Amino acid sequence: MEHNFIRHSVLPQESDASKRITLSALGFMLLNAAGIDAESKGFGSIALFKDNKCWVVSRMAIEMKRYPTMYEEITIETWVEDFTAATTTRNFRVHDASDEIIGEGSTLWAIIDMNTRRAVNLLSYPEWATFATGETVAMEKPHKVGAADEEVERYRVRYSDIDFNQHTNSMKYVEWMLNTLDISQMQNHIVTRFDINYMREARFGQEVSICRCDDDDTNRFELKDADNKSLCRAELKWN
């Protein structure tokens, strides 16, 4: 009951030239699994939306031993670890068809009141306490990611980037980042750990500065708006 298992087969449009699932498609799967689990427990976006509130993911980390490939059947296991006043921690395991754990994920979520744009105290929902399993993952929890200052590209937010929330879909940030790297890096290496911190939403037509700072086996990214305010920071560690 506390853990939910969501099966998914990797679609062609979720795979890249190496036939492995893309990082953004994998992130989408975790977010969708989170949505399905939250709905099944009565605290999903649909219920919150009626109350003019919504879930926002503030941090996400993923560690992968290997990436599933096109048409591979995987199962996303997800559960809530804990609630605090400000955030809830939701964890994930990625199982392959032989039930080996090929990856883990951990996310931090907050609830925003869409009228006031302020965070809602999650402990004001005592009925949710029963879903806090206390169970953690083996990986390190999502990090705070440092700054990156060198602009490598500018990107204007397009129709295909905008989702039902009227702002940029959170995984599109990841696509923009990966698009600045050399394609051979994606073909010859995999991201073993991915951290992303979300600060602000990017909207249609907005121009975004993509900054990057490279270091041995790590790329650190920062997306900034026209006022130099940080939209998002991410760190990709490669094998």
Add this chain to the structure above:
Amino acid sequence: MEHNFIRHSVLPQESDASKRITLSALGFMLLNAAGIDAESKGFGSIALFKDNKCWVVSRMAIEMKRYPTMYEEITIETWVEDFTAATTTRNFRVHDASDEIIGEGSTLWAIIDMNTRRAVNLLSYPEWATFATGETVAMEKPHKVGAADEEVERYRVRYSDIDFNQHTNSMKYVEWMLNTLDISQMQNHIVTRFDINYMREARFGQEVSICRCDDDDTNRFELKDADNKSLCRAELKWN
């Protein structure tokens, strides 16, 4: 047996700001349904690939009465109408949960020998004849689309555009086209008929010229390479 029914629930990342499924996500669903059906009948890409051959879609047309929305459960019905030496016609119906037909599709496919890059005679597979149902759709078949000459944008092919075939995913063309239009058009209108003709593949790093020609309720698009050769043409008719 001849018709296959594939259920799918519209995911958040498949929906746009209007919460309706995007045209590219809908196109992906039809292509995936085609793949699932072909595999189940023994003539899918996996089998062909071993023989160094692959299916390519040359034309697709979709007519929609309404677009399903986020989380809506739909069923894609697909079947083969016929085989000729050059192409096979595969049709689709989109059913909603109350089994109303909300749209139809029709596609033309050829098989390419990946060594010679030449088309394979489909009638050289007599065992497939049994799958030709002769059954058509109510909509008009895929059109030949005319030219469009006015360049509205240039686009460089990115990592996130490339799929397992090592070239641009066919539905990415549609995203690039829609991204040149005013977002209010997408929010206030729907595409009632969509035609696309595929001519050439776009590869990583290639610069593509997006040309468009607008006429009352229709946008015609042409994508061209640096030698002014046509990659693809499409026509979108709006309500």
